Amino acid sequence: MSEFTVEFVSSGKVTIVRTQGYLDDSGGKVFRDKCTELIDKGSVHFVINLEKTPVINSTGLSTLLDIMVQIIDYNGGQVAITGLSKLTQTALQMTGVLTLCDAFPTEEEAVLAISEG
16 A cells, blocks of 8 residues: 555635545554644644545544544534545444544535535
């Protein structure tokens, strides 16, 4: 699998997180560290785009869930997810991630929903 990378882009009050590669233990650490840093600086509105992350292992799912709880429950923020493959959507449903946020077909729709929310 390709090396995991994560890109952060601001769009108004929304932070767009674009992942690429296999979200596993090491990728999850990079993802968690960067998201936590932004949350600590006051960012609480996130769109997570998983379009280029076709596979997430259990550790990656756990990391994603932890970050979402940190944003939503501990900081009163919002999260939207986009770019789900059938496999990632099933995994996110099974782990309860999609009970915390909504999934959108496009990044633009997700950003709009969070911006208005």
